[in-house]
Amino acid sequence: MEDGLCSNGNVSESSGNDQSHRVIDIYPLSCYYFGSKEAAPFKDETLADRVQRMKSNYAAHGLRTSVEAVILVELFKHPHVLLLQVRNSIFKLPGGRLRPGESDIDGLRRKLSKKLSANGSGDETAWQVGECLGMWWRPDFETLLYPYLPPNVKRPKECTKLFLVRLPVSQKFIVPKTLKLLAVPLCQIHENHKTYGPIISGVPQLLSKFSFNIIES
Template identity: 75%
Template sequence: MDGETVSAMDNNQNQSQVLNIYPLSNYYFGSKDAVPLKDEPEADRVLRMKSNYAAYGLRTSVQAVILVELFKHPHILLLQVRNSIYKLPGGRLRLGESDIDGLKRKLNSKLSVKEDGFGSDWEVGECLGMLWRPDFETLLYPYLPPNVKRPKECIKLFLVNLPETQRFIAPRNLKLLAVPLCQIHENKKTYGPIISGVPQLLSRFSINVMEF
């Protein structure tokens, strides 16, 4: 590697946004009452989406990208459903609800103890990317195709920055896992197209592990 290449790499690194992450051991993980899970055939899911679209229009979903450190490597927090399906924490927005308010509500529902209607004070950062569903099938695009005038769903991924310590309380029928980024990178077969694409979305960040 010549000097010019090294210099270019150093300049790119200096221009990267710094993302601080904390050790997994800093956080407490507990459980709470189970939540209802949808278990429907694909045909029923499509019918439900068509009905909701007819009533409310474009469906907007928000999902959280939350990182921690383990074994000196960044890990992402994922929810595992029925030991086979992996999801980023989040979900569908209510009608008229903002992206940030909706994501905080979903994070409180999935990952917090809710007392008197209040949950954790989540720090929702920038939107890392958007995915579009042109029709009611499962195919997603990282852009809105120019010939699609009425997309059926928009999925937005937001970076959520964790404090030095926090409590995570997940429903007992959902497993909250810390999975290394190197394991999910382009692994669509196991994690699906959204999660497997997260490492590329994070490539512009300089990840800094906070040591204690």
């Protein structure tokens, strides 16, 4: 797979123009079980430390690719997206950095199992990873991510890809104690850059091509 390609491999959601793939079935939040598990402590690093770590990884492996999941549930008749909250302040979509040579889909499934499954192996969870919704680029180590790659940037440092992940009617979410898994309404995150950052606040626009089919329990 070439760097930067928003590839789904053999995932059926992205094939053809079947309009059924433009409908997302959303189940009530009450259909899901939420628990906690032990977790390794966070890396306590400054921004300068993080930049230095990114530079070292780039020198060793090249472009850093991250994959993140957009997972929807229903609450109060409104679509909510599942977000991880770090230290009661930072919000993230579930996911993380790919290993060298790892595919987008395999890497996202591994990260989701690590963050959201009981034992981290994902054996009890068949993550249904759908189409790639969009890509964000970091032109340089110190700059923010942008929803496009500037034509003058020939060697971007990071690419973050967002994938739609469809949930079954019931599932267990077991989250490390150092994180909180929250259901946040789309209307709350829409263009709310200050609280949720540019990627999360742009999710409602990425979902605008879909229709939501809210299934009552």
